[in-house]
Amino acid sequence: MYSQLRHYGWPPLQAVGHIAFGITLLALGLACAGAELLGGWEQAGRLLTGRG
Template identity: 80%
Template sequence: MYSQLCRYGWRPLEAVGHIAFGLALLGLGLACAGADLLGGWEQAARLLTGAG
């Protein structure tokens, strides 16, 4: 992916930034799906805060 972005004229730092942003969005999406599977946002918050 990095080499493809550089081939199209993206600067290296810009390419790395876009890849990191895409991975962050993917992680956020997985976290949202996981919270839904765990039974909702309230239970996920309780698990994260240790009140679960």
């Protein structure tokens, strides 16, 4: 994978940034799906604000 990134001219730090951004989006998607499974956005908001 690293050799492919070098072939296309991406510096290693830029590649790491893209990978980290992808992981962040995936984690956000999983968090949203988990909030839906746990009873919706209202309960998730209450949990995050400590009013749970």
